[in-house]
Amino acid sequence: MTDSPGIAEMIQVTGLAKTFKTKRGTVEAVRGLDLSVRAGEIVGFLGPNGAGKTTTLRMLTTLLEPSGGTAVVAGADLLREPTEVRKRIGYVAQTGGTDGACTVAEELITQAELYRLGAAEARQRCAALLKQLDLSGLEDRYVKTLSGGQKRRLDIALGLVHAPGLVFLDEPTTGLDPQSRANLWTHVRRLRDELNTTVFLTTHYLDEADALCDRILIIDFGRIVAEGTPEELKHRISGDLVTIELPGDRDGETALSALKNVEGVRDATLSGKTLRVIVDAGGQQLMGIMRALDAAGVPIASIQLARPTLDDVFLTLTGRSLRDDSPGSGAPPQPGGAAGDSAGAANLDASDPAAESAADETAAPSDVTGSSR
Amino acid sequence: MSLASTLRDTRLIFRRQLRLSLRNPAWLIIGVIQPILYLALFGPLVKHFVSAPGASSDQAWRIFVPGLLVQLGLFGSLFVGFAIIAEWRAGVIERMRVTPVSRFALLFGRVLRDMIALLVQSTILVLTGLIMGLRAPVGGVLFALAFIAVLAISMSSLSYAVGLALKSEDSLAPLLNSVAVPVLLLSGILLPITRQSAPSWLYYLSRINPFRYIVDAMREVFLGTYADLTVLWGTLISLGLAVVCIMLGVRRFQIDSA
Numbered sequence: 001m002t003d004s005p006g007i008a009e010m011i012q013v014t015g016l017a018k019t020f021k022t023k024r025g026t027v028e029a030v031r032g033l034d035l036s037v038r039a040g041e042i043v044g045f046l047g048p049n050g051a052g053k054t055t056t057l058r059m060l061t062t063l064l065e066p067s068g069g070t071a072v073v074a075g076a077d078l079l080r081e082p083t084e085v086r087k088r089i090g091y092v093a094q095t096g097g098t099d100g101a102c103t104v105a106e107e108l109i110t111q112a113e114l115y116r117l118g119a120a121e122a123r124q125r126c127a128a129l130l131k132q133l134d135l136s137g138l139e140d141r142y143v144k145t146l147s148g149g150q151k152r153r154l155d156i157a158l159g160l161v162h163a164p165g166l167v168f169l170d171e172p173t174t175g176l177d178p179q180s181r182a183n184l185w186t187h188v189r190r191l192r193d194e195l196n197t198t199v200f201l202t203t204h205y206l207d208e209a210d211a212l213c214d215r216i217l218i219i220d221f222g223r224i225v226a227e228g229t230p231e232e233l234k235h236r237i238s239g240d241l242v243t244i245e246l247p248g249d250r251d252g253e254t255a256l257s258a259l260k261n262v263e264g265v266r267d268a269t270l271s272g273k274t275l276r277v278i279v280d281a282g283g284q285q286l287m288g289i290m291r292a293l294d295a296a297g298v299p300i301a302s303i304q305l306a307r308p309t310l311d312d313v314f315l316t317l318t319g320r321s322l323r324d325d326s327p328g329s330g331a332p333p334q335p336g337g338a339a340g341d342s343a344g345a346a347n348l349d350a351s352d353p354a355a356e357s358a359a360d361e362t363a364a365p366s367d368v369t370g371s372s373r
Numbered sequence: 374m375s376l377a378s379t380l381r382d383t384r385l386i387f388r389r390q391l392r393l394s395l396r397n398p399a400w401l402i403i404g405v406i407q408p409i410l411y412l413a414l415f416g417p418l419v420k421h422f423v424s425a426p427g428a429s430s431d432q433a434w435r436i437f438v439p440g441l442l443v444q445l446g447l448f449g450s451l452f453v454g455f456a457i458i459a460e461w462r463a464g465v466i467e468r469m470r471v472t473p474v475s476r477f478a479l480l481f482g483r484v485l486r487d488m489i490a491l492l493v494q495s496t497i498l499v500l501t502g503l504i505m506g507l508r509a510p511v512g513g514v515l516f517a518l519a520f521i522a523v524l525a526i527s528m529s530s531l532s533y534a535v536g537l538a539l540k541s542e543d544s545l546a547p548l549l550n551s552v553a554v555p556v557l558l559l560s561g562i563l564l565p566i567t568r569q570s571a572p573s574w575l576y577y578l579s580r581i582n583p584f585r586y587i588v589d590a591m592r593e594v595f596l597g598t599y600a601d602l603t604v605l606w607g608t609l610i611s612l613g614l615a616v617v618c619i620m621l622g623v624r625r626f627q628i629d630s631a
Binding site: 062 | 381385389392393469471472628
């Protein structure tokens with residue numbers, strides 16, 4: 001029953017736009033979006049609140065009529081065959097969509113019947129999903145008695161009841177405790193790894209996008225401002241951060257001027273005894289930095305290489321931080337980078353996808369999708 | 374969208390809504406108690422006011438009970454929009470709209486549930502009326518219940534449409550109250566508005582109120598007259614109202630945004 005097995009492009013969007021009319025005039029929530037998602041990908045749609053994430057998702061799931069553009073979703077034309085799109089996709093909204101006065105099994109079976117499954121098949125799918133999402137034993141519980149994590153898994157189970165080839169998850173882990181989040185990530189990964197389901201999710205947790213997604217699309221002001229694997233984005237935009245502690249504060253200026261000429265160093269700042277150096281690819285530049293400092297006669301107390309986080313990427317691209325509780329490490333790499341956001345986005349596509357060696361700390365699948373756009 | 378799958382979807386939504394209602398019957402009970410209170414506490418006074426020359430007291434009941442039925446239908450059904458706002462907020466509407474389920478079924482499954490609930494309440498009201506002294510032909514009562522069923526379909530469709538459009542209880546409550554109360558009064562529910570009893574401006578104002586024709590027709594069938602112009606007008610207006618309201622409701626389930 002897994003739908004549309006032969007579709008290579010799960011989502012193909014051209015010039016998608018949505019304009020809302022409000023009392024204060026028209027608001028362009030989404031402005032000419034182009035994107036494509038291949039079968040079997042987990043793609044993260046990242047952006048601050050109000051960037052147009054949910055509007056885009058609601059258009060792609062037939063809930064909202066686009067003001068312009070075209071889209072083919074799971075092999076069906078969004079505008080001409082919305083019912084066909086609905087049959088082939090699953091959608092889990094930010095708010096979920098369960099009634100607290102229903103039991104878990106009632107909700108699952110109702111949902112299966114909404115997708116026109118027969119009674120026996122609906123019961124069968126219900127049992128399978130309870131098992132798949134670790135909800136076994138909860139079938140007769142009222143939804144209002146479930147924990148946050150259980151309820152969220154039920155929401156996801158509802159979106160999977162007809163075994164769609166493509167699932168949209170809107171902020172799947174918002175409001176969950178860290179343990180439930182990690183647990184949910186496992187389930188999302190299994191969706192793809194075991195069932196080859198394509199997952200398109202929005203999030204404003206950078207660590208979530210980093211941990212879960214093969215590819216990330218960053219949206220701001222209704223436009224895609226960057227696109228790539230988490231590693232590519234971090235690498236191309238922010239560079240790596242090398243932090244050098246000096247034994248005393250005498251040599252600071254000497255060290256700075258020595259570093260300015262090292263190849264691959266983009267920027268260096270000094271505060272007290274600490275040097276912060278932004279480099280193209282840290283793993284390769286460390287030797288050059290140490291040699292240069294040695295040649296200038298500057299002793300080193302410690303040297304440390306940190307990968308930039310997606311927070312840094314986001315800040316560079318949009319001039320805004322996504323949220324304050326993301327696990328940021330290191331300072332924003334480019335002071336004044338806020339002004340150059342669109343330029344940064346343009347550079348992203350032009351720069352060469354060098355230094356795969358830097359992509360050592362995240363899982364490999366990103367390499368596969370990262371090479372072609 | 375085939376007819377069979379639309380019917381199947383409607384049954385599915387109806388079943389779910391009915392199950393949820395039966396799980397929390399408090400509102401149903403409240404809905405029944407209110408008209409009974411009117412019947413018991415206000416009814417005994419009516420016969421002194423409505424006494425046309427030579428009219429018997431059971432004729433007063435035949436005028437009063439249809440009015441109460443319409444009031445029950447109007448208020449009982451118009452306020453279902455609050456439930457749809459709660460459902461919308463919980464994401465239930467959106468979750469269902471993203472499935473291939475028929476949009477008509479999303480509306481009509483709910484509307485049918487409301488209609489059944491209202492028919493139960495109306496039957497209780499009529500039975501209570503019988504105990505208190507109402508005498509009306511069985512055919513007439515059934516005819517009146519059919520009017521109530523159609524009225525329930527109209528008013529709950531309308532309420533769902535408005536509720537989904539406003540998406541805020543705080544806006545829905547004043548809107549419904551400010552519309553329902555004048556409509557109720559101008560339909561002559563408590564006391565008939567006739568050329569003799571009312572000043573002419575009030576009379577003509579009531580003539581442009583569609584509910585007035587429904588109330589008049591229901592009173593007529595309670596008296597045992599089924600085939601006259603009053604009943605015809607009442608029937609046409611009831612059906613016309615239902616068609617318009619269903620269309621508004623279905624449209625809302627199709628295009629709901631924000």
